[in-house]
Amino acid sequence: MPELADTPLAPRRVAVLGAGSWGTALAALIVRNGGQAALWGRDAAVIAGIESNHENARYLPGVALPESLRATIDLAEAMAGADLVLVVVPSHAFAETLRALAPFRPAHAGVAWATKGFEPGSGRFLHEVAAEVLGADVPLAVVTGPSFAREVAQGLPTALTVHSDDAPFAQVVAEVLHGPAFRAYTGDDMLGAELGGAMKNVLAVATGVADGMQLGLNARAGLITRGLNEMLRLNQALGGKAETLMGLAGLGDLVLTCTGDLSRNRRLGLALGRGQSIEDAVREIGQVVESVQTADEVMRQAERAGVELPISSAVRAVLHGELKPTDGLRQLLARQQKPEYPTDLLG
Ligand SMILES: NC(=O)C1=CN([C@@H]2O[C@H](COP(=O)(O)OP(=O)(O)OC[C@H]3O[C@@H](n4cnc5c(N)ncnc54)[C@H](OP(=O)(O)O)[C@@H]3O)[C@@H](O)[C@H]2O)C=CC1
Numbered sequence: 407m408p409e410l411a412d413t414p415l416a417p418r419r420v421a422v423l424g425a426g427s428w429g430t431a432l433a434a435l436i437v438r439n440g441g442q443a444a445l446w447g448r449d450a451a452v453i454a455g456i457e458s459n460h461e462n463a464r465y466l467p468g469v470a471l472p473e474s475l476r477a478t479i480d481l482a483e484a485m486a487g488a489d490l491v492l493v494v495v496p497s498h499a500f501a502e503t504l505r506a507l508a509p510f511r512p513a514h515a516g517v518a519w520a521t522k523g524f525e526p527g528s529g530r531f532l533h534e535v536a537a538e539v540l541g542a543d544v545p546l547a548v549v550t551g552p553s554f555a556r557e558v559a560q561g562l563p564t565a566l567t568v569h570s571d572d573a574p575f576a577q578v579v580a581e582v583l584h585g586p587a588f589r590a591y592t593g594d595d596m597l598g599a600e601l602g603g604a605m606k607n608v609l610a611v612a613t614g615v616a617d618g619m620q621l622g623l624n625a626r627a628g629l630i631t632r633g634l635n636e637m638l639r640l641n642q643a644l645g646g647k648a649e650t651l652m653g654l655a656g657l658g659d660l661v662l663t664c665t666g667d668l669s670r671n672r673r674l675g676l677a678l679g680r681g682q683s684i685e686d687a688v689r690e691i692g693q694v695v696e697s698v699q700t701a702d703e704v705m706r707q708a709e710r711a712g713v714e715l716p717i718s719s720a721v722r723a724v725l726h727g728e729l730k731p732t733d734g735l736r737q738l739l740a741r742q743q744k745p746e747y748p749t750d751l752l753g
Pocket residue numbers: 424425426427428429447448449465494495496497498499502503520521522523553554555556692693694696
């Protein structure tokens with residue numbers, strides 16, 4: 407197979423569903439790569455601004471979007487003639503968006519998503535939800551990795567990864583994203599890829615809290631590394647591949663989100679660590695903060711699998727107001743001394 411970078415990109419029509427910061431950035435990337443993108447969103451003012459001013463003033467203010475990027479509030483119009491569907495709504499809207507798109511999906515169009523998190527309430531992985539709603543025959547793929555929407559929209563270099571059980575479909579999705587400043591890798595571990603993307607949001611809150619409390623750089627590095635250990639242990643128990651978590655979908659995104667102040671989950675942690683209330687912090691951020699639901703679902707998965715996750719568990723309790731950040735820290739530091747890598751990884 408030729409190197410992706412050497413492959414002339416066939417223009418493909420992609421329906422991008424979700425006109426927040428990430429959906430808008432991915433649609434712009436596809437168009438800049440020579441593809442066609444129809445961006446669907448439900449906010450008429452945002453969509454009109456993209457169509458007329460080539461700017462998403464609500465979610466990516468100040469970033470110039472390609473003039474040929476089409477945006478619409480009509481789902482049927484966005485889906486018409488699509489070769490590929492890319493869902494980029496928050497996790498709480500994932501299932502309803504799949505149900506809404508299903509009647510309009512052209513038979514040959516596979517469905518990928520860049521949503522991070524689990525189905526709230528059930529705690530199901532998004533690939534499980536997608537297989538149930540769309541049926542087992544529809545090609546499915548997860549798009550994930552260290553990628554702040556604003557940087558992608560600005561054309562700054564980025565690498566991410568596309569995981570699917572269907573290797574040719576992963577390749578198709580990677581090809582529409584891959585471009586001069588964007589490397590798209592592929593893999594076949596949807597579970598591991600989704601777990602990494604979801605857990606890093608929870609762990610970003612933990613490092614944000616520590617930084618908000620000015621605990622220092624050692625504490626930050628310790629939390630990132632032990633956070634990675636939590637990812638690896640839950641991933642092993644659930645059947646994901648370790649290398650997925652050691653790559654862009656795990657370590658890469660964990661480092662980005664735990665250290666980069668563009669991260670909304672990190673910013674939530676910073677605010678909590680400085681003593682702000684969760685309600686005020688979420689209102690000020692004004693965009694989706696996935697960790698708020700994801701912490702519950704990560705802990706549900708962990709409890710079902712019998713895996714102890716002290717950092718994620720403390721974040722969950724802090725987000726529910728059951729634990730003050732200072733007490734969470736005390737709890738973590740008071741844990742019994744133990745080997746860094748116990749023979750039983752689940753312990
Ligand atoms: N931003 C980033 O850098 C990255 C984000 N992601 C993931 O992408 C997903 C989307 O996040 P992001 O774009 O950042 O979020 P934003 O907060 O920027 O935008 C959220 C978007 O989702 C829409 N939305 C909310 N609820 C619904 C619904 N019920 N039906 C349809 N649309 C809905 C909003 O519409 P409205 O304005 O009408 O409310 C808005 O367009 C999340 O899972 C996030 O973790 C992944 C990688 C990078």
